[in-house]
Amino acid sequence: MTAPLAHQRFRFVALPEDQGKRLDQVLAARVPDLSRRKARVLVDLGGVFVDGARVKVAGRAVRAGQTIIAHLGGALERATKEVGASARARDEAQLPPFRVVFQDDDIAVIDKPAGLVTAPTPESDRGNLADLLRRALGGELFVVHRLDLETSGLVVFARTAEANRILSERIREHAVERTYLAVLAGTVDWEERTIDEPIAGRRAVSHASVLERLAPGATLTRFRLETGRTHQIRIHARHVGHPVLGDRKYGKPSPIDPPRLSLHATRLGFVHPRSGEPVAFDSPLPEDLATWLDALRARGPSC
Incomplete structure (x- = not known):
C-alpha cells in the first residue's frame, strides 16, 4: 500500500x-x-x-x-x-457509499465505509460524511464523534442542538458503548487485557479480549473503549506490542497485510436523547475485511 x-x-x-x-x-x-x-x-x-x-x-x-x-x-x-x-x-462520485442504519428526528446512525472522512478537517471541508448526510437528510446536523478515514463502522450524528448537547455530554462522561473489531499483528498470548495508557497526557483506557487466533500470526480482537482519545485503539495496540494490521502510522508492513486498516466499529449503544430509552446498533465486518479473514482462516489456526 x-x-x-x-x-x-x-x-x-x-x-x-x-x-x-x-x-x-x-x-x-x-x-x-x-x-x-x-x-x-x-x-x-x-x-x-x-x-x-x-x-x-x-x-x-x-x-x-x-x-x-x-x-x-x-x-x-x-x-x-x-x-x-x-x-x-x-x-x-468516487467516494464509497455509506448506509443509514437508523434515523429519526433527533439522531442518525450511519455505517461509515473506510475511505470516507467523518467530518470537515483543516485540509478540506468537502467530500466528508457529515456534508453528504446533511444534504441527503436536510436540516441541521451535528458531529458527535468521529472515526478515522480508514476505519469503518458505526457513528452517530445529532439532528438537533439539544440532541447534540446530550450525546456530547454522554461521550464526555464515557456513557456510550463503543466496541470495535481489530486484527492485531502477531499471536497475542493473553485472553483479556485492560490497557490503561495515557494519550497526549490524557487518561485513555481500552478493554481488549481475544476472539480468534489466526494463521499466520494474526489475532482477531474485540476492543471496548472506556475513553475515546484520537487513535486510541491503534496507539494502545502498538503499546502492547501488537499493532493493528494495515496501520501505516503506528504499525509496520506485513506479508499478510489486509486491504486496508483492519479496524471496524462494530457496536454502538447509548441512551436515546429524547426518549431516554437505551438503543444499540450492530455492524458486522464489511466484505473486504471478512474476505481477507476467511483467507487467513484457510491457512489453519495460529500456534
Whole structure:
C-alpha cells in the first residue's frame, strides 16, 4: 500500500510585495513544491485559511500583513486536480457509499465505509460524511464523534442542538458503548487485557479480549473503549506490542497485510436523547475485511 501524503501545515504572513496579488499566486510562491494549479485545488478543497477564516476563492486579493495557513495532505492527494462544481461532483462520485442504519428526528446512525472522512478537517471541508448526510437528510446536523478515514463502522450524528448537547455530554462522561473489531499483528498470548495508557497526557483506557487466533500470526480482537482519545485503539495496540494490521502510522508492513486498516466499529449503544430509552446498533465486518479473514482462516489456526 502506498502511504498517504502526511499532513503539512504552512503558516506565513503576507509581505508588502504580496499586496493585491491573487491568493493562489501567493500560495504558489510561498509554499514549497506547490504549483499554481495545485494552489487553486487546495483553495477549492477548503485547505486555506486567511486570518483564521477558511477562504475558497483562489482569486481573492491578498493584503500585506494577513496570516495565511495552508493545510496540505491526503485530501489534496485524493482530489481531482481541477476546481469548480464539476470537479467536486467527480470527487464525490468516487467516494464509497455509506448506509443509514437508523434515523429519526433527533439522531442518525450511519455505517461509515473506510475511505470516507467523518467530518470537515483543516485540509478540506468537502467530500466528508457529515456534508453528504446533511444534504441527503436536510436540516441541521451535528458531529458527535468521529472515526478515522480508514476505519469503518458505526457513528452517530445529532439532528438537533439539544440532541447534540446530550450525546456530547454522554461521550464526555464515557456513557456510550463503543466496541470495535481489530486484527492485531502477531499471536497475542493473553485472553483479556485492560490497557490503561495515557494519550497526549490524557487518561485513555481500552478493554481488549481475544476472539480468534489466526494463521499466520494474526489475532482477531474485540476492543471496548472506556475513553475515546484520537487513535486510541491503534496507539494502545502498538503499546502492547501488537499493532493493528494495515496501520501505516503506528504499525509496520506485513506479508499478510489486509486491504486496508483492519479496524471496524462494530457496536454502538447509548441512551436515546429524547426518549431516554437505551438503543444499540450492530455492524458486522464489511466484505473486504471478512474476505481477507476467511483467507487467513484457510491457512489453519495460529500456534
